[in-house]
Amino acid sequence: MIMAAMLITSLGLVVTVADTIPRYDVRSTCRKAVALTAMGEGGRTVESCMAGEEAARKDVETHWTKTPTADRTQCVSTVRGDSSPSYVELLICLEMTRDSRKRQEDERAKSRKPASKT
Secondary structure, eight states: OOOHHHHHHHHHHHHHHHHSSSOOOHHHHHHHHHHHTGGGGGGHHHHHHHHHHHHHHHHHHHHHHGOOHHHHHHHHHHHHHHOOOOHHHHHHHHHHHHHHHHHHHOOOHHHSSOOOOO
């Protein structure tokens, strides 16, 4: 009985995670990214990185409720597994998942179409 309760509770947590846009410490992520890019040379700064992360977060927020829960859950889990989570990475994952699903749907629709008679 306890296992069933734990399972139900954990399933609720997964849905909750996918229902809300995650909060990431992008300042830490940006510091690490700038440190990796030739010690901050090349015009990349923590501030410019943070601006890019904020723009990506706003884009994610705009499309979040229209994105299937399974896609959100998969991408949030993928990005969370990284030691430096990023809204840019989350946005790219969501876009790639959406595009892949659309392509599969298009392929299925093509294969269902009857061949034209000439």
